[in-house]
Amino acid sequence: MxxxxxxxxxxxxxxxxxxxxxxxxxxxxxxxxDQVLLxxxxxxxxxxxxxxxxxxxxxxxxxxxxxxxxxxxxxxNTYAIAVLDKxxxxxNAEKKHLVLVEPRxxxxxxxxxxxxxxxxxxxxxxxxxxxxxxxxxxxxxxxGALFQARIQYYNSLSDYVEKHGTVxxxxxxxxxxxxxDAKDIREVDFKAKGKDENYALVFGNEGAGLSAEDxxxxxxxxxxxxxxxxxxxxxxxVGVVLWETVRK
Amino acid sequence: MxxxxxxxxxxxxxxxxxxxxxxxxxxxxxxxxDQVLLxxxxxxxxxxxxxxxxxxxxxxxxxxxxxxxxxxxxxxNTYAIAVLDKxxxxxNAEKKHLVLVEPRxxxxxxxxxxxxxxxxxxxxxxxxxxxxxxxxxxxxxxxGALFQARIQYYNSLSDYVEKHGTVxxxxxxxxxxxxxDAKDIREVDFKAKGKDENYALVFGNEGAGLSAEDxxxxxxxxxxxxxxxxxxxxxxxVGVVLWETVRK
Numbered sequence: 001m002x003x004x005x006x007x008x009x010x011x012x013x014x015x016x017x018x019x020x021x022x023x024x025x026x027x028x029x030x031x032x033x034d035q036v037l038l039x040x041x042x043x044x045x046x047x048x049x050x051x052x053x054x055x056x057x058x059x060x061x062x063x064x065x066x067x068x069x070x071x072x073x074x075x076x077n078t079y080a081i082a083v084l085d086k087x088x089x090x091x092n093a094e095k096k097h098l099v100l101v102e103p104r105x106x107x108x109x110x111x112x113x114x115x116x117x118x119x120x121x122x123x124x125x126x127x128x129x130x131x132x133x134x135x136x137x138x139x140x141x142x143x144g145a146l147f148q149a150r151i152q153y154y155n156s157l158s159d160y161v162e163k164h165g166t167v168x169x170x171x172x173x174x175x176x177x178x179x180x181d182a183k184d185i186r187e188v189d190f191k192a193k194g195k196d197e198n199y200a201l202v203f204g205n206e207g208a209g210l211s212a213e214d215x216x217x218x219x220x221x222x223x224x225x226x227x228x229x230x231x232x233x234x235x236x237x238v239g240v241v242l243w244e245t246v247r248k
Numbered sequence: 249m250x251x252x253x254x255x256x257x258x259x260x261x262x263x264x265x266x267x268x269x270x271x272x273x274x275x276x277x278x279x280x281x282d283q284v285l286l287x288x289x290x291x292x293x294x295x296x297x298x299x300x301x302x303x304x305x306x307x308x309x310x311x312x313x314x315x316x317x318x319x320x321x322x323x324x325n326t327y328a329i330a331v332l333d334k335x336x337x338x339x340n341a342e343k344k345h346l347v348l349v350e351p352r353x354x355x356x357x358x359x360x361x362x363x364x365x366x367x368x369x370x371x372x373x374x375x376x377x378x379x380x381x382x383x384x385x386x387x388x389x390x391x392g393a394l395f396q397a398r399i400q401y402y403n404s405l406s407d408y409v410e411k412h413g414t415v416x417x418x419x420x421x422x423x424x425x426x427x428x429d430a431k432d433i434r435e436v437d438f439k440a441k442g443k444d445e446n447y448a449l450v451f452g453n454e455g456a457g458l459s460a461e462d463x464x465x466x467x468x469x470x471x472x473x474x475x476x477x478x479x480x481x482x483x484x485x486v487g488v489v490l491w492e493t494v495r496k
Binding site for chain 2: 107111114115117118119120122141145148186223224225226231232233235236239240243246247
């Protein structure tokens, strides 16, 4: 079993904190779990019972260890932590993709992963430099949705396009989200006849948005705003767009 | 001028951190500003120049004070902090409202305030117990949108309904967001003829959602989800619904 220490990016393993995400992990991807730590305070929690049962079913060791839980989650009242291997994933080349260019905020990244799964997107390309999807803060804010997603890092948007610019021999439609000189999202028909349904939605980061060069790689699209706030939070913008793709 | 100390909920004043939010504050609500602190590292920043100009125009004292900035924002690289009075606001009884029941997460609350202003909602009712809108973390995540909003706390949803259940003699429509036994949001016409356009959108909190009792006070509405994640993050759900009200 791995030595339990405070998380760092260069560790080969990571931590999933909280009863709900741990249950999701054990149900969706038990094979990457090394061990589970439980808090003595969680003894009456129904979710903790479910975790113990799932550990037994999958022959995963678990133990009560308040000391290590305090070390990994000093501020919160956490009943369960799973220790898991970081694993490699590959995008499904035949599906629609979400693409985030240089996302830096871990809370936003986790919330976006949770939202994409809620709206039926399972493939996420991330352009570096970017936040670490295996950081415990990201895993927590996905609420376990991470374990249903396929996520791959690329060094540039052009690298991604080189690899995934076509789907089954047809051009993959790219929609690049930006503020200037862009089409109103209400006018985009994501399911138009004759168009590939396995498009990619491309978003820039929290600070700078997409560069003009990256935006030019696809059809420029915007979410019109009514008030005079500068822009939407990235996770909200992505949420609204994902909803638009399913609502029609 | 106020004594600069670490923020606590019972202080009569609070702090607005960051160049962009401070500019918004000085433009929208300079009369509540006590003083502005600047970092010596921000001397080359165009936004800092704008802050100094706005302070001079409004006769607000400002000073370079790296020590106090470090005290209030120990982790980040912050160029400007405004000290401001907490102020009372009143909902506009003639407008559409957003209602949050017992929101606890400060990041979510701030993001929601930013999003409502972006989509043309300016009135927010908050049902206690709830996060403190004047906590610097909330103010930061509103990106200054707080200073355009009108926000009032109530002790219960019934208290709110008692006060705002009618608009100009007509019943105010309440839409209560929930998962069970609810109407698909795509079937709701927020601008139907003969209906009051100054409706209220009511959301429960991050953990428990709306109680059955609260949900029954209005028309139950849901956002259909495709994947099998348990639910959307609260700020994403609110963002999608606010977008729905403006998109049509």
